[in-house]
Amino acid sequence: MKVERIIFIVSIVLFLIKLNFTGKIINNLFVIYFSILSLIYLFGSNFILRVKKYNNIFFSTLAGMIYSIVLIGTIFKLMNWDNFSIYTKTGSFLNLILLLMLIIFYYKNEGEKKEYYKSIIKRSSIFMALLIILFFYKYR
Amino acid sequence: MIELITGAIYEALFEVPGALVRWIFTKNKSFYKLLKEDSRWNVILSLLVIFILGIFIYNT
Numbered sequence: 441m442k443v444e445r446i447i448f449i450v451s452i453v454l455f456l457i458k459l460n461f462t463g464k465i466i467n468n469l470f471v472i473y474f475s476i477l478s479l480i481y482l483f484g485s486n487f488i489l490r491v492k493k494y495n496n497i498f499f500s501t502l503a504g505m506i507y508s509i510v511l512i513g514t515i516f517k518l519m520n521w522d523n524f525s526i527y528t529k530t531g532s533f534l535n536l537i538l539l540l541m542l543i544i545f546y547y548k549n550e551g552e553k554k555e556y557y558k559s560i561i562k563r564s565s566i567f568m569a570l571l572i573i574l575f576f577y578k579y580r
Numbered sequence: 581m582i583e584l585i586t587g588a589i590y591e592a593l594f595e596v597p598g599a600l601v602r603w604i605f606t607k608n609k610s611f612y613k614l615l616k617e618d619s620r621w622n623v624i625l626s627l628l629v630i631f632i633l634g635i636f637i638y639n640t
Binding site for chain 2: 479496497
């Protein structure tokens with residue numbers, strides 16, 4: 441999906457800027473883009489993650505819910521709002537389990553199913569890298 | 581089995597509220613047909629319904 445890809449790239453760029461600088465404009469854009477992306481993943485994951493006609497409803501809904509938790513955790517941690525550790529801890533734990541499950545299913549299946557699992561593994565690994573960066577981040 | 585459970589949760593959370601809104605404003609169409617046809621509009625409308633209801637319940 442095109443809209444998801446554009447918002448995803450913009451929000452990653454904003455994340456990298458927010459790591460180094462703080463300011464009113466950057467904070468607003470960062471919060472707005474990340475919350476929009478989390479909403480898109482929560483509600484539209486079954487449309488975004490499907491490859492051609494194949495869709496596994498269990499993995500799509502689970503992945504969408506986990507990604508939305510991870511994205512809200514990044515907002516809370518980088519803005520230094522209260523109780524960010526709940527979101528980051530649960531998000532990283534669930535994302536790790538999802539990644540391990542997906543890697544097993546990726547090597548078991550073939551063809552269209554393999555492409556579907558690959559598309560989720562891509563996004564999951566990017567969010568895992570984002571969480572690892574957040575682990576070493578300290579608010580100044 | 582696990583797909584059936586998650587499918588039921590997905591339908592109840594993200595499709596039924598939007599389909600209810602569409603069912604109120606359309607004539608001569610069954611609820612079952614509205615659930616199956618154009619399911620992306622169900623998702624968008626249910627997002628709006630959940631937002632409005634959530635704000636309403638939070639304020640009261």
